[in-house]
Amino acid sequence: MLRYLARARPEAEAALRRALMLDKADPIAGARSKFLIPTASEITQKPEIGSDDSIYLCGNSLGLQPRRTRELLDEELGVWARSGVYGHFRHDHGRSWVSIDETVTGQMASIVGAAQSEVAVMGTLTANLHLAMASFFKPTAERHKVIIERRAFPSDHYAVESQIRMHGGDPENSMVLLAPRDGAHTLATADIVRAMEEHADSTALVLLPGVQYYTGQALQIETITREAKRLGLTIGWDMAHAAGNLDLKLHDWDVDFAVWCSYKYLNSGPGGIAGLFVHDKQSYRDRLTGWWGHEKETRFVMDNKFRAVHGAAGYQVSNPSVLDVVALRGSLDVFADYSMTALREKSVALTAFLEDCLRESFPKEPGEPAPFTIITPTDPSQRGAQLSLLFRPGLMETVYEALAARAVVVDDRKPDVIRVAPTPLYNTFTDVWEFVETLREIVAEIEARE
């Protein structure tokens, strides 16, 4: 760890000492060794940069690979090689493929605060959103609107538009687009509630993100859901950036349905298998069906009389990809060692440390234009792991490229935002400190050239 000290500017030494102390006291520090952290030379493809760990702050986009994942995949390839089709019912590792989803739904449910029966591990996020909307979006002439943010993630926006069109509607008339107030970057809960009140009689569905992907704002899921219920509205949540990030209580909060992917904070690998939550109270709904939603005992009787599995599992359409399921398992086995409450506690501290270091290293000089502003709320209850830095026009891409060249991995969202997401399972406080020091150096070099 002393290699950091050698490089520290005198002004940043105190922060570094704090980082080292926080890492030493971190009860979750052991989880990092269960992941493959790309080295600096691997991630930059520059051998000369050396084999120290890269600074990977991009778990909000693609989580890192748990060490166990390759082993699990190898085991499945072995069963397939040796047993062929019998692997569905006979499995060297006790994971018969016919019930492979049951090896992950319990842990997945505990991560999102649900009963096991309320969670299905299946498909992909956008496909699950369409399946959920098939059940939960039933527009009529009077009630046809979907309340959604103006800057929703494109896939969610397209999904809603196409659902409206499939029902013969016009997105122009049927989408209520929520926007921040003038000059604000994030949505005010009061404005969301006001929109729900104003459109209560004409709304068929409210669809919101648990954590907004661009700003990093965590919406007040419990309050907004309660208000939706008071108004008699159906509410679904996209938890892409919230699952494995926030301490969710989907059941207790009375959420109707939720969908999420597992390759972000849940580290299941690119395009990994996704999640669907359907509240137990709602699981009798009409749905788009396939054979995998049919009750297990009689699924192979093939009598073409559909009887749904109880709960969210009844919304499964196809048999799941076993390789995808065990890849997710590799990460869930790490999650199983820690409660979401403990992970969230570290996450809050990591992100607060990130914000502190940024404020110390980029003090506001009167009259000087700041290189960036943090558009994520400062209140820890209104954000997850991620901070979004909105750069002065023209600066972001240069900064992003320079960070990447120094083995600091963050992500850019056009036009001017860099998202930085320290994740509690594998990031350290010293990672955060290194990021801020590197960013400071880069910005100083750019400003010296200007």
Ligand SMILES: *Cc1c(COP(=O)(O)O)cnc(C)c1O
């Ligand atoms: C990441 C993300 C998606 C991705 O959708 P896929 O179906 O997994 O490709 C969708 N919506 C939101 C809000 C996301 O953050």
